[in-house]
Amino acid sequence: MSQSSGRVRVAVDAMGGDFAPGEIVKGAAAAARAGEAEVVLVGREDLVIEELQKQGVPLELMRLVNAADVIREGEPPAVAIRQKRQSSIVVGVKLIKSGEVDAFVSAGSSGAVAAAAATYLGMIPGMERPTIGGGFSSFAPNIVVMDLGANVDCKPHQLVSFAVAGTVYARTVYGIENPTVGVLSTGSEEGKGNDLVKEAFPLLKNSGLNFIGNVEGNDILTGKANVIVCDGFVGNVVLKFYESIGDRAKVWLMGKYPRVKGLVGYMFDRVLPIKKLSYEGEEEGSGILWGVDGVVRIAHGACKAEHIHHGINAARKAVKADIVGSLKREIALLKQQGKLQ
Amino acid sequence: MSQSSGRVRVAVDAMGGDFAPGEIVKGAAAAARAGEAEVVLVGREDLVIEELQKQGVPLELMRLVNAADVIREGEPPAVAIRQKRQSSIVVGVKLIKSGEVDAFVSAGSSGAVAAAAATYLGMIPGMERPTIGGGFSSFAPNIVVMDLGANVDCKPHQLVSFAVAGTVYARTVYGIENPTVGVLSTGSEEGKGNDLVKEAFPLLKNSGLNFIGNVEGNDILTGKANVIVCDGFVGNVVLKFYESIGDRAKVWLMGKYPRVKGLVGYMFDRVLPIKKLSYEGEEEGSGILWGVDGVVRIAHGACKAEHIHHGINAARKAVKADIVGSLKREIALLKQQGKLQ
Structure with a gap:
């Protein structure tokens, strides 16, 4: 500095x-x-x-x-x-x-x-590739999703490094002492999901992080896990989908109630956080390259x-x-414990 | 019958x-x-x-x-x-x-x-595995997304069979003569996306279907493509995420405006289609096993x-x-034209 x-x-x-x-x-x-x-x-x-x-x-x-x-x-x-x-x-x-x-x-x-x-x-050391992660803000104030698009095809151990970065993010940005980590999947039980998730699961379980298992699409905004790891393909699709929802709801409602469409527009702009339905609109530090x-x-x-x-x-x-220093220390600790390749 | x-x-x-x-x-x-x-x-x-x-x-x-x-x-x-x-x-x-x-x-x-x-x-013949596909309804009345979770790890040619089934769906259920087909990706340009999308792209291009290229997460609800194909992992995550949005918005607004939370709840239940934010709530035929x-x-x-x-x-x-007969005829035609393996 x-x-x-x-x-x-x-x-x-x-x-x-x-x-x-x-x-x-x-x-x-x-x-x-x-x-x-x-x-x-x-x-x-x-x-x-x-x-x-x-x-x-x-x-x-x-x-x-x-x-x-x-x-x-x-x-x-x-x-x-x-x-x-x-x-x-x-x-x-x-x-x-x-x-x-x-x-x-x-x-x-x-x-x-x-x-x-x-x-x-x-x-x-311990981070193979740069990773974009961030919060979804608005409806989900204390979650971070990684990766959001930098790594569209991932190896299982990369999801562990996302989890480490996400944990540091939740600690330093949200002030959560021991953030929970979930892996995004198609079912809550162990064994559900695609090959990537199934192979990453035991690695995450043994990582020493506060891993709570699989989370599903409907868990993203509930805060069931503070840190949600996924490959950058699904992360990017979900983020862009999320950003579009507010506008689509507004268009839908204005079409359904044409007589009060001015009011509908006003409500959406002033009351519902359409503009905030984007991590870029927030100043919390999303969009950092980890x-x-x-x-x-x-x-x-x-x-x-x-x-x-x-x-x-x-x-x-x-x-x-000091997010960079925190990440270095966290990774060094996990490596020392033999929990990270 | x-x-x-x-x-x-x-x-x-x-x-x-x-x-x-x-x-x-x-x-x-x-x-x-x-x-x-x-x-x-x-x-x-x-x-x-x-x-x-x-x-x-x-x-x-x-x-x-x-x-x-x-x-x-x-x-x-x-x-x-x-x-x-x-x-x-x-x-x-x-x-x-x-x-x-x-x-x-x-x-x-x-x-x-x-x-x-x-x-x-x-x-x-031509369909390798059963596929679940359906509409997202509400904000997006004329789209079908396939697969929604039956096939979490897909081969490129499977995305083509999803596109064929989705085309038949859009024709028979929505009455769209020549439905557009997009592949869900992380960018609009050809060459963006993960390996699966990059390999499926030329197959879709040569399929004889009305393929318009990549669509992104924010395009799902706009109707940019009538048929959106993706592997069942991302499809399942996006569907469940979609279904959860209405409830999360309600919870968020009730917390933000505690004095009028009764009104907020009423508005969400009666005016905004929270309950309809689920393909299962619709009678349009979603959830069919293709x-x-x-x-x-x-x-x-x-x-x-x-x-x-x-x-x-x-x-x-x-x-x-006659969705089954339509699908058979469509696939037979594509095979005859040498466009489907």
Whole structure:
């Protein structure tokens, strides 16, 4: 952490996301103004300065670091991060490595951010691949689901590393001393589920974590387990499905009660947490890339200024809570006990 | 179909489900009274007669077929159907085979029903394993998702057979002439997803079906594709998650607005389709076991009388729509065109 000011320093990828640089710069400026962190904007200097001037943001509010290149959504991550060393993603990640910042937030290509983080920061021993995990918020305040899409095809032992990361998450972010861990399955009894779950079950049982067995789809929001592990395919499908429910309910009700559709819309926007039905809308720290040796946060490509603002705040909290150190210690302990390969 | 009366004859497993035989008998009697089908109750005659008398249902309302044995939830299906040939499940399925009924409805062990149907009715050529598929109803009136839990580990070509069955479903149940088919994935672009999806993609593309590519979790309820195929693991998780959302929203809102929680509860029960957030609550024919050579419907273990009533009606509609014949013709056509292995 910055020794001079005591404040956490967060680099932000000005070029990443569907609404970059406009919304990113706006969100970064809001966070800088709120004084939550020292904000460092990373991107093409000419474009970033133009945007700052357009928005009337004083240049001295944030530090700028030039990155001449941009990695586009859809570029093969491994190739892109090798060929575009001057991209905002690679430059931003390297700022952590060099100690110039404490965290990096990007709404750019998730694959490229994960690859750059794994390559330039390295993995924490015991974590094989970067993992995206987070809370579902709203109806389920104290749960974390891992993985949410970074690893679509998983090996059984990877689910154990997700469980470890999730446990650290629930402890550091939610303050739960001994979080319960469940594996997402198609039935509550041991032996139910697909091959992955059946093979991961005994590993989780012997992990030393607070494993309570299988949980089902209808258990996700009930808090039956604080940490729910699954492969990134099902995690991603469930998360996106969850995010869509509020809007679908609104559309359905407005169609059913056309005479009061204004009221229905109002109720949904003000009373029911439609907008909150997204982990990105929350500032609790979801979207952190777990397993890499540094605090990196990945935001939705479609995120707006408020999400970037939240993201910077979430990154600050993650640095303060020392999530990376906690994960290292937890994994080292499990390895020492012979419970993790 | 019964030649004498012209009415569809539906056998009902009186012993299957958490609330058997009480709720099953009640639902069967309601369907029989409504005259929707000729209902045949299958189960332990002494218990069924006792229940009918308790409920004041005249014995002549339905035909009874004795089945001395019961397969319990959790028994290994393959073993159970071999050892318990006098069970209500085996006897009920065999009634279709012998031509005594046109369809069978059971809320008993899904695995045992599927195994008995595959064994005693046989599979339709081109369908490798029985498949459970159905609509999500409510917010998404014209979609069908397959598989919902019968096949948790799938091969790519199985997703094609799900797509064929789903296409027949959407045509016969929803009346959609040329249903669109999507494969559930983690991104919209070709090449996104896990190994299963990537391998199934070209097969679906060449299947001759109306394949539109990948759909994501947030597309499920929008009707972007009429037929959504996925392995039974993710299908089952998403379905159960969907079914739980309404109750979670209610709990959340009642906690947030304790002073008006009575109103909140009333609104959810009367205005928002919480109870309908379950394919089992609908009579559209969901829960049909596809791929076996006969009309078999599987109901939730926790189903009540109204669900059994719906199930009987759905089975009747499936017989009338000749879903089995349609599926046979569709598969034969695809095979003839060399599009299905």
